[in-house]
Amino acid sequence: MRKKNNFWKFVEKKPLFWCYVIIGITFSVISIIVPMVSGELVNAVIYEQSELGNNLLQLIVVYGLLLLFSMTDQYCSNLFLVKQKRGMREKAFGAFLRKKNQNREQIASFVSFVNNDIPAITENYFQGSVDILKCSCIAVCASVALLQIHWLLAGIIVGCSIAIVVMPHLVQGKAAACREEYAKALEKYNTIIESYLGGADIVRTYLYSRQALAKTDLKNREIAKGELDVRKCQVLVYAMAGMLQVLKNFLILAIGVYLIYTNHIRVGELLAAVQLAEVLAAPIEVLAYLINGKNEIKPLVKKYQKICEKTEMTGTEQIDKIESIQVEHVTVSVNDTIILKDFSATFLKGKKYMLTGQSGSGKSTILRLLGKLSDGQYDGKVFVNRKDFDKLEEGTFYQKIGIVSQEPYLFWASMEENILLGREISKEEYLEVIQKLNLGYLLKRFEHQPLDEEHVSRLSGGEKQRIALARAMVGKPE
Numbered sequence: 247m248r249k250k251n252n253f254w255k256f257v258e259k260k261p262l263f264w265c266y267v268i269i270g271i272t273f274s275v276i277s278i279i280v281p282m283v284s285g286e287l288v289n290a291v292i293y294e295q296s297e298l299g300n301n302l303l304q305l306i307v308v309y310g311l312l313l314l315f316s317m318t319d320q321y322c323s324n325l326f327l328v329k330q331k332r333g334m335r336e337k338a339f340g341a342f343l344r345k346k347n348q349n350r351e352q353i354a355s356f357v358s359f360v361n362n363d364i365p366a367i368t369e370n371y372f373q374g375s376v377d378i379l380k381c382s383c384i385a386v387c388a389s390v391a392l393l394q395i396h397w398l399l400a401g402i403i404v405g406c407s408i409a410i411v412v413m414p415h416l417v418q419g420k421a422a423a424c425r426e427e428y429a430k431a432l433e434k435y436n437t438i439i440e441s442y443l444g445g446a447d448i449v450r451t452y453l454y455s456r457q458a459l460a461k462t463d464l465k466n467r468e469i470a471k472g473e474l475d476v477r478k479c480q481v482l483v484y485a486m487a488g489m490l491q492v493l494k495n496f497l498i499l500a501i502g503v504y505l506i507y508t509n510h511i512r513v514g515e516l517l518a519a520v521q522l523a524e525v526l527a528a529p530i531e532v533l534a535y536l537i538n539g540k541n542e543i544k545p546l547v548k549k550y551q552k553i554c555e556k557t558e559m560t561g562t563e564q565i566d567k568i569e570s571i572q573v574e575h576v577t578v579s580v581n582d583t584i585i586l587k588d589f590s591a592t593f594l595k596g597k598k599y600m601l602t603g604q605s606g607s608g609k610s611t612i613l614r615l616l617g618k619l620s621d622g623q624y625d626g627k628v629f630v631n632r633k634d635f636d637k638l639e640e641g642t643f644y645q646k647i648g649i650v651s652q653e654p655y656l657f658w659a660s661m662e663e664n665i666l667l668g669r670e671i672s673k674e675e676y677l678e679v680i681q682k683l684n685l686g687y688l689l690k691r692f693e694h695q696p697l698d699e700e701h702v703s704r705l706s707g708g709e710k711q712r713i714a715l716a717r718a719m720v721g722k723p724e
Contacts, residue, residue, distance in 0.1 A: 253375065256550070258333025259326065263376075266322040270380040273315040277525055278387040280308050285518025292513055323373065331368045334550065335360055341554045346619065354437035359553075362432055363546045370539040371547055378536050381529035388526040395515045395522075398501055403523045406494035407530040413486040418541045421479040425542035428472030435465040480538065487534050491527060498523055563637040568630055568646050568724050569595050571616060576626035578611050586611045589626075595724070610652060617649045648718030654710040656702050661685075661692045665716045679719045683712045 257263050287301040342348070342356050385407060392400035442449055442458045449458050502516040511519075571593040578586040586608030593599055601609045614620045615628065618640060628635035630643075656664050666676065680686055688709060692701065702710075 253372075256334070256554075257330070257372065258337075259329045262322070262326055262329060266319075266326045267376055267379065269315060269319050269322050270376055271383050273312070273319045274380045274383040274529075275387055276308060276312050276315055277384060278391055278522070280305075280312055281518045281521030281525060282391055283308050284521065285514040287514075288517050289512055289514030323376075326376075327368055327373055330372055331365055334364045334368065338364065338550065338553050350441065351437045354440045355433040356553075357440075358433045358436040359429075359546075359549065363429060364550070367543055367546050367550060370536075370543040374536045374540045374543075378533060378540070381533040381536065384529045385526060385533070388522050392519060392522055395519050396505055396511050398505070399498065399511075399519045402497045402501060403494060403519070403526060406490050406497075407526055410487045410490050410530050410534050413483055413490075413534055416486075417479050417482055417538070421476070421538055421542045422544055424472065424475040424479055426545040428469070428476050429546060431465065431468040431472040435462070435469050438462055438465055476542070479542075480535070483534055483538050487530075494523065494527075562639050563633055564639055564642055565631055565633065565646070567595075570629075570631060572627075572629040572632070573612070573616070574627040574629070576612070576615070576624055576628065578608065578615065578620070578624045586624075617647070618643065619649070645721070646724045648721060648723035650711075650714050650718050654714035656697050656705075656710060656713060658696050658698055660694060660696055661689060661713065664697060664713060665720060667717065669721060671720045675722075676720055679716050682719075683716050685709075685712055685716060688713070 254260075283301065283305045287298070287305055290298040290301045338356075338360060348356070385404075389400060389404050392403055439462055442462065449455055498520060502511070502519060505511045506513060506516055573589060573591045573593075576586060576589045577584065585606075589608065589612060591599075591612075601612065603609050611620070615624060618635075618638075630638060662676075665679075680689055688705075695701070697705075705713075
């Protein structure tokens with residue numbers, strides 16, 4: 247069954263959202279009242295009505311309210327955008343962090359999604375939905391007001407306005423496809439430039455710069471083509487809306503003059519109708535873009551939904567102490583290629599083991615499997631204390647084992663934070679491990695400084711390994 251986009255589920259600050267909606271609708275209603283009051287004022291002046299002072303006061307009051315709610319609406323809009331983007335980034339990062347085995351391309355794609363697509367989703371989908379609601383409110387209120395002036399003027403203005411709104415649906419499918427292709431091109435470009443920048447020294451020393459530039463330029467051209475296709479769809483919508491707008495203005499003027507000549511309306515009513523048409527024109531024209539933009543962004547909303555809803559399954563089985571780990575006839579395959587075949591072993595507490603074998607024989611694969619770092623797709627059985635490995639709860643499992651990766655990874659944080667990783671370790675235990683691994687000189691060198699890329703690049707392989715060992719040792723795993 248096809249999943250629907252759950253708009254309300256992904257709204258981060260619901261009270262702020264409702265405040266934004268209510269203020270926006272109020273602003274929309276006031277913007278319709280202004281032309282009606284100004285029309286009455288013109289009639290009072292031309293036809294010498296006695297309510298001139300009262301009409302002037304009403305106009306001043308509604309203009310004041312219009313200014314107040316306009317400013318408040320803008321403030322709520324900006325505040326909602328900031329909060330929504332922050333919440334979406336946090337939720338997406340948390341969900342992506344829980345997933346296993348994300349390769350370099352997937353990570354680059356996610357970074358691109360966070361930096362480029364989440365702002366687009368926030369503005370075109372969430373803010374766009376509120377703006378569609380506001381524009382629709384203006385359209386309904388303006389239609390009611392126009393009917394009070396004259397049904398023929400109302401029919402012309404509303405009919406042309408509806409046609410302008412319907413236009414985006416003619417290019418809806420193409421617009422969404424173009425936006426999706428554009429997003430994919432951005433992802434590929436980010437992946438390849440991160441790849442080359444990560445190996446910048448190799449690119450330079452092996453004189454690979456020209457080929458690297460050629461390959462990135464190819465992806466850059468795909469981005470330019472994708473963006474151009476998106477903008478072509480936008481221009482097409484703009485052109486269709488513009489033609490209808492010109493037709494509408496001509497008909498209003500011609501029919502309005504005729505109705506005044508035949509005494510069906512007065513000058514004030516025509517002025518109000520013209521103002522209402524102008525008030526209606528901007529939202530209707532914007533509505534066309536908003537609907538088009540929301541249609542374009544739906545594939546990215548589905549991608550966000552997939553990132554946030556697809557969580558890794560983890561077991562609930564608890565263990566007190568790890569006495570043994572049994573591996574029985576385990577076979578691991580990737581893309582129909584067997585990495586590890588029919589491997590069996592028993593590892594007992596208190597003993598040391600060495601895995602030996604040729605390069606590519608599966609040594610790292612079995613260690614990643616035992617560390618719950620693989621994708622979990624394997625044939626055979628793994629038990630911890632004769633309990634099913636896949637049913638173990640990860641939190642308690644990771645408290646009892648220490649993992650040192652083959653290629654130590656250091657975060658952009660202080661050396662102390664890289665070792666402790668937020669765990670409550672006493673100062674004495676921490677310094678004891680630092681002394682055992684002879685890391686005191688690094689602690690002094692990088693005291694209160696984050697290990698950024700420049701600092702990490704200057705560390706030797708042994709220094710990185712010892713920091714990773716300290717990370718595992720301070721927790722005193724079983």
